[in-house]
Amino acid sequence: MPYERPNITELSAYVSGEQPTDGKTIKLNTNENPYPPSPKVLEAIAGVSGELLRKYPPPTAASFRRAAAEVHGVKPENVIATNAGDELLRLALTVFTDPQSDGRGIAVAEPTYSLYRVLAGIHGTPVYAEMLTDAFGLPEGWEGRLAQRPVGIAFVVNPHAPSGRLESIDRLAEVAGALQGRGILLVDEAYVDFAGRSALPLLDAKRGLDNVLILRTLSKGYGLAGLRFGYGLGHAGLIAAMDKARDSFNTDIVAQAAAEAAIRDQAYARSTWDRVIEQRGVMTQALQDRGFVVGRSESNFVLAQVPVGSVPAGEFYGRLKAAGILVRYFDQERLRDKLRITVGTPEQNRALLSAIDLILKPAKV
Amino acid sequence: MPYERPNITELSAYVSGEQPTDGKTIKLNTNENPYPPSPKVLEAIAGVSGELLRKYPPPTAASFRRAAAEVHGVKPENVIATNAGDELLRLALTVFTDPQSDGRGIAVAEPTYSLYRVLAGIHGTPVYAEMLTDAFGLPEGWEGRLAQRPVGIAFVVNPHAPSGRLESIDRLAEVAGALQGRGILLVDEAYVDFAGRSALPLLDAKRGLDNVLILRTLSKGYGLAGLRFGYGLGHAGLIAAMDKARDSFNTDIVAQAAAEAAIRDQAYARSTWDRVIEQRGVMTQALQDRGFVVGRSESNFVLAQVPVGSVPAGEFYGRLKAAGILVRYFDQERLRDKLRITVGTPEQNRALLSAIDLILKPAKV
Numbered sequence: 001m002p003y004e005r006p007n008i009t010e011l012s013a014y015v016s017g018e019q020p021t022d023g024k025t026i027k028l029n030t031n032e033n034p035y036p037p038s039p040k041v042l043e044a045i046a047g048v049s050g051e052l053l054r055k056y057p058p059p060t061a062a063s064f065r066r067a068a069a070e071v072h073g074v075k076p077e078n079v080i081a082t083n084a085g086d087e088l089l090r091l092a093l094t095v096f097t098d099p100q101s102d103g104r105g106i107a108v109a110e111p112t113y114s115l116y117r118v119l120a121g122i123h124g125t126p127v128y129a130e131m132l133t134d135a136f137g138l139p140e141g142w143e144g145r146l147a148q149r150p151v152g153i154a155f156v157v158n159p160h161a162p163s164g165r166l167e168s169i170d171r172l173a174e175v176a177g178a179l180q181g182r183g184i185l186l187v188d189e190a191y192v193d194f195a196g197r198s199a200l201p202l203l204d205a206k207r208g209l210d211n212v213l214i215l216r217t218l219s220k221g222y223g224l225a226g227l228r229f230g231y232g233l234g235h236a237g238l239i240a241a242m243d244k245a246r247d248s249f250n251t252d253i254v255a256q257a258a259a260e261a262a263i264r265d266q267a268y269a270r271s272t273w274d275r276v277i278e279q280r281g282v283m284t285q286a287l288q289d290r291g292f293v294v295g296r297s298e299s300n301f302v303l304a305q306v307p308v309g310s311v312p313a314g315e316f317y318g319r320l321k322a323a324g325i326l327v328r329y330f331d332q333e334r335l336r337d338k339l340r341i342t343v344g345t346p347e348q349n350r351a352l353l354s355a356i357d358l359i360l361k362p363a364k365v
Numbered sequence: 366m367p368y369e370r371p372n373i374t375e376l377s378a379y380v381s382g383e384q385p386t387d388g389k390t391i392k393l394n395t396n397e398n399p400y401p402p403s404p405k406v407l408e409a410i411a412g413v414s415g416e417l418l419r420k421y422p423p424p425t426a427a428s429f430r431r432a433a434a435e436v437h438g439v440k441p442e443n444v445i446a447t448n449a450g451d452e453l454l455r456l457a458l459t460v461f462t463d464p465q466s467d468g469r470g471i472a473v474a475e476p477t478y479s480l481y482r483v484l485a486g487i488h489g490t491p492v493y494a495e496m497l498t499d500a501f502g503l504p505e506g507w508e509g510r511l512a513q514r515p516v517g518i519a520f521v522v523n524p525h526a527p528s529g530r531l532e533s534i535d536r537l538a539e540v541a542g543a544l545q546g547r548g549i550l551l552v553d554e555a556y557v558d559f560a561g562r563s564a565l566p567l568l569d570a571k572r573g574l575d576n577v578l579i580l581r582t583l584s585k586g587y588g589l590a591g592l593r594f595g596y597g598l599g600h601a602g603l604i605a606a607m608d609k610a611r612d613s614f615n616t617d618i619v620a621q622a623a624a625e626a627a628i629r630d631q632a633y634a635r636s637t638w639d640r641v642i643e644q645r646g647v648m649t650q651a652l653q654d655r656g657f658v659v660g661r662s663e664s665n666f667v668l669a670q671v672p673v674g675s676v677p678a679g680e681f682y683g684r685l686k687a688a689g690i691l692v693r694y695f696d697q698e699r700l701r702d703k704l705r706i707t708v709g710t711p712e713q714n715r716a717l718l719s720a721i722d723l724i725l726k727p728a729k730v
Contacts, residue, residue, distance in 0.1 A: 003517075003549055003576060004606035005463045013609040019421055027420070036415030045619060046411045050401030053591040053623075055392070056384055056584075083448060086612045098370045099465050100489050115613065122610045124465050152368075184368055211368060219421075226418040226618035241369035244378040245487045247451045248480065253591035254410060254619050258418075 007124045014118040017328055026351055028342040029326040031161075031191070031301050033223040034276065035345075037258075038268040041224070044261035048254050057253035060243065064251075064260045068216075068231055071263055072200060077236040080243060081251050081259070085190055085217040085230035089155075090119050091242045092213060092232075096184050097152035099124035104152035104183065109139055111162065111334055113188065116155045125152070131334075136163035136295070138171060143178035154179060157188040159195045162330065162340040164297025166195050173202055176209045184211040184238060193221030193273050194280070195298035203233060210235045220300060222262040222269050229259040276300050280343045286353055287341075290360060301342045303335075310360055313337050323355040372489045379483040382693055391716055393707040394691040396526075396556070396666050398588040399641065400710075402623075403633040406589070409626035413619050422618035425608065429616075429625045433581075433596055436628055437565060442601040445608060446616050446624070450555055450582040450595035454520075455484050456607045457578060457597075461549050462517035464489035469517035469548065474504055476527065476699055478553065481520045490517070496699075501528035501660070503536060508543035519544060522553040524560045527695065527705040529662025531560050538567055541574045549576040549603065558586030558638050559645070560663035568598060575600045585665060587627040587634050594624040641665050645708045651718055652706075655725060666707045668700075675725055678702050688720040 017030035061081035069076045082088040097120070098104040105126030108116050112132075120127045128149050130139045138156065146154055154175055159166045176185040187199045202212045217230035229251065232239065251259075262269065284294045284302055291307030306313045317329035317339060328340040343349070382395035426446035434441045447453040462485070463469040470491030473481050477497075485492045493514050495504045503521065511519055519540055524531045541550040552564045567577045582595035594616065597604065616624075627634065649659045649667055656672030671678045682694035682704060693705040708714065 004460045008460050011609055014613050016613050036419045054401045054588045056590045095369045095373050223419045225421045228617040248379050248381050252593040
């Protein structure tokens with residue numbers, strides 16, 4: 001096709017985890033919450049009238065933004081509502097990096113969420129990539145090198161995916177400080193609801209940082225991956241710039257109502273987080289007992305290196321799939337010997353361990 | 366703020382029509398369908414379970430695309446589902462125009478939907494603009510000039526907004542032919558449900574055109590402006606290119622279910638179109654009787670030039686607003702003496718005419 005831009009022709013599109021629809025597969029591959037959303041979300045959805053559907057929705061999701069601002073102790077002008085976190089990522093790239101004049105690009109430390117690279121490819125923006133430390137920490141001296149390069153956005157997913165490691169707030173502040181005046185730090189907190197702390201304190205005026213944007217999503221913590229609703233938290237200037245570039249009515253009336261109900265029911269959401277965190281501990285221990293190497297995760301998944309001398313990770317993935325259980329395998333550097341396993345319900349987790357035992361047994365002989 | 370790209374700083378953001386929430390205003394300003402969506406849409410929305418919300422949605426809205434393909438007599442690979450028409454416009458701009466290498470831009474004939482220019486501004490793509498004819502037809506000899514310029518997309522809203530005029534299919538074929546091999550023709554059929562014909566025959570293989578993309582939306586014809594659901598119809602190559610660049614899960618599970626229910630209930634939708642078309646005739650006549658100049662509209666609005674010697678259009682708009690009735694006034698060339706009036710229910714339309722009579726009476730003295 002001669003019609004699309006060369007960078008689209010060359011692009012390797014983002015590959016998401018498999019989404020079987022057989023209703024039988026145990027899905028531990030895409031980090032969904034194992035529990036459904038609050039009953040209040042279903043009520044809110046059922047309560048949207050034909051008259052509300054007929055008319056354009058509130059363009060900036062004002063009511064949701066007020067609710068999110070209350071929950072996080074910020075102001076509505078510090079909040080932008082988006083179609084899941086993915087829209088926020090694209091919007092930030094569109095606004096804060098530049099394929100034209102000065103070639104401002106993005107910085108990533110890999111492995112990380114692979115969509116960052118894909119979005120940069122669509123936008124036509126350079127990618128300044130380095131490797132994370134062996135412990136999946138940010139690279140030593142990264143701040144200094146960021147300060148030397150034309151970086152519009154540094155992307156840090158925290159807790160990190162796919163390792164689950166949580167970076168310190170002070171380290172994130174150093175990264176933001178190195179970019180201040182030239183670029184922003186985007187902290188992707190897709191999984192933060194399962195972690196011990198958020199980078200939100202970076203938005204405190206007393207930190208003196210005006211270049212931190214925090215991504216949140218309802219996909220994981222609120223059991224709403226199907227709803228595609230996320231939001232950004234940041235300095236009002238960053239939010240206003242993105243507000244100019246978003247699609248005019250980017251979130252719909254049903255999603256706005258559902259998202260507000262979800263975020264207002266913190267008690268329900270927290271009860272699902274607590275259950276996931278408890279099971280994360282159970283699973284980490286159970287996998288370690290079976291010879292897997294599992295680091296400390298602050299997310300709703302664990303990254304597990306398969307036992308040395310057992311089945312290679314790619315084959316392990318395939319045999320679990322044959323047994324009706326999907327986990328995630330990444331055929332890439334640093335991850336080729338590991339499986340990323342979403343923490344499921346106790347029943348799902350037990351089924352996984354049984355399937356693992358069946359695979360390990362012959363290998364142990 | 367030093368962080369956003371220069372073109373975002375310079376951008377004048379899109380201005381949508383006013384959205385009062387008082388529940389009393391008669392809204393004839395943003396071309397919503399005066400009738401709510403099919404009851405089957407509400408059933409579909411209420412039927413979405415917590416379990417469906419918890420999981421990622423089908424990434425390409427496969428079930429909706431099959432339904433749309435059946436309705437239009439094309440194949441699912443000729444359909445892309447988007448967050449309303451606006452996402453399709455942005456996606457097309459991202460994919461088929463180029464702010465970098467060759468500077469491929471967009472062509473528009475104005476006045477037209479003002480978002481085209483805004484999206485080009487966000488993307489950093491040149492705009493090749495001409496004026497429409499006095500009758501709001503495409504400019505004489507446009508095809509020849511398009512062939513001389515680096516045009517990635519020519520945007521034609523058809524029926525035209527804000528005049529309601531319908532361009533002939535043969536003329537559109539000539540425009541597409543002039544661009545073939547270099548750029549695409551995007552026919553924005555946001556209002557086509559109220560028109561006598563669609564440009565869909567341009568997709569017939571026997572036309573030999575591989576560069577026509579047709580925009581459809583559920584916002585107007587299906588009474589679903591609140592849902593933000595639209596789609597594109599075109600050559601499979603164009604759809605595949607856009608599919609690479611869209612957000613990974615761009616439409617949500619509730620919207621997919623609602624959209625499929627809406628498009629499958631053609632009989633209900635058609636009943637609303639028929640009522641709007643009938644009232645369009647009534648309103649055109651009634652406005653002409655009062656001295657307005659009103660051209661033939663094939664849309665769900667009319668463009669009415671205020672009677673010579675009466676109140677200026679801008680003031681007319683203000684006095685209607687004071688009377689609790691919103692219409693649209695555009696303070697720009699060719700439109701400064703006109704009002705764009707959405708066709709409402711018979712009751713809304715009678716209220717508008719009464720308010721107009723009160724404004725015209727003193728001017729007639």
